[in-house]
Amino acid sequence: MxxxxxxxxxxxxxxxxxxxxxxxxxxxxxxxxxxxxxxxxxxxxxxxxxxxxxxxxxxxxxxxxxxxxxxxxxxxxxxxxxxxxxxxxxxxxxxxxxxxxxxxxxxxxxxxxxxxxxxxxxxxxxxxxxxxxxxxxxxxxxxxxxxxxxxxxxxxxxxxxxxxxxxxxxxxxxxxxxxxxxxxxxxxxxxxxxxxxxxxxxxREESDPATAPADELAAQLVTRRRVERVVADLDAEARSAAFETVFERLLESVAREEHHRLFHDRASVDLRAFRSAAAERTQELLNDR
CATH class of the missing domain: 3.30.470.30 (DNA ligase/mRNA capping enzyme)
Incomplete structure (x- = not known):
């Protein structure tokens, strides 16, 4: 290509x-x-x-x-x-x-x-x-x-x-x-x-690289406001707000809006661990709705 x-x-x-x-x-x-x-x-x-x-x-x-x-x-x-x-x-x-x-x-x-x-x-x-x-x-x-x-x-x-x-x-x-x-x-x-x-x-120099452990980072970035916004978007599209769909959309949102932190040259993020922690955090927030 x-x-x-x-x-x-x-x-x-x-x-x-x-x-x-x-x-x-x-x-x-x-x-x-x-x-x-x-x-x-x-x-x-x-x-x-x-x-x-x-x-x-x-x-x-x-x-x-x-x-x-x-x-x-x-x-x-x-x-x-x-x-x-x-x-x-x-x-x-x-x-x-x-x-x-x-x-x-x-x-x-x-x-x-x-x-x-x-x-x-x-x-x-x-x-x-x-x-x-x-x-x-x-x-x-x-x-x-x-x-x-x-x-x-x-x-x-x-x-x-x-x-x-x-x-x-x-x-x-x-x-x-x-x-x-x-x-x-x-x-x-x-x-x-x-x-x-x-x-x-x-x-560009003002960006703050993500260095916190995965569970702390998930607590910072997987917020109730983000989850509610994803659910509202799915509802507006007449799509199911099942956990897997909400979670994947939420990850997309976090990666897009926090790209400067997660993918900073000096970031130290284990993305597999973050994904697991973010999934747990998302499920908790969905259960509290």
Whole structure:
């Protein structure tokens, strides 16, 4: 499956600003996620470097048995449930030749409004038949047609010679009350560059790695409020609020909203032990309802 190229800083991509027109899109502070549809209709997922294998467990990082790492499970479930497979089959002769790229929205430096932020936001599409990335206007239309949200575009068709990457301010985010992590500047021929918010590195350094024992961590993170929110969401979807369903959704929520702590470079979390402790805590809270 096609891997996404590194995106240079604007200062390292001067050619991008010499001619043509630019699209400015919000840079989402999340986890890179790519996927494609196999001939069978099964979706294959991966991060920036590896693909996830549903046929085998990936160990403690998976949080389950289908090989999807815990931090990606909310986004993968959302894509599986929302992606219109038939629409893709009706669009291209070989659906497996198309690779979709986006962000699994997790908390890293920014605490998004999780109740309204989509679990996945798409930003690029690779067409293997034509061996190129599609232009940003086509990418927006494709994600919307297939049932997924594209990243939000801040400005369209800005003349490159009129854009100053050093002085143009980073806009407010569409997904929380505050500035965006940055912007990604793109043209229609595949050129791209990134402009980060000046304080982004400082925001990242504020993360507090999780180091508590599994039972203490479960008591901190598996709260009554989280359990009630999961149950309410399942009720709204007319789905069963049985323990296993509630627990898996709760793990997804915790991994998404506490990603900066659980998966911090200095975190020391035994995810298998945490899963067990979280299950016990979830059952206790459900029994008390």
């Amino acid at each position: 096609k891997q996404y190229p590194a995106v240079p800083r604007a200062a390292d991509a001067p050619d991008l600003f010499e001619s043509g027109h630019l699209w400015l899109q919000e840079r989402i502070d999340g986890a890179h996620l790519r996927f494609r549809m196999r001939e069978s209709g099964v979706l294959q997922f991966g991060d920036r470097e590896r693909t996830f294998d549903r046929r085998r467990s990936s160990g403690a990082q998976s949080g389950g048995s289908d090989g999807i790492p815990l931090g990606y499970r909310h986004a993968v479930r959302h894509v599986r449930e929302s992606f219109d497979r038939e629409a893709l089959r009706n669009t291209v002769a070989d659906p497996s030749s198309v690779v979709f790229f986006g962000e699994a929205t997790v908390r890293d430096a920014i605490d998004y409004d999780w109740s309204r932020t989509p679990a996945f936001l798409g930003f690029d599409v690779w067409d293997a038949d034509r061996e190129r990335f599609l232009p940003p206007d086509s990418v927006e239309q494709i994600f919307e047609r297939l049932g997924l949200r594209p990243v939000n575009t801040v400005q369209k068709e800005v003349r490159a010679v009129d854009f100053d990457p050093e002085s143009d301010a980073v806009p407010d985010s569409a997904w929380h009350d505050g500035p965006a992590a940055g912007v990604v500047v793109r043209n229609k021929t595949g050129g791209r560059a990134e402009i980060s918010h000046p304080a982004y590195d400082e925001w």
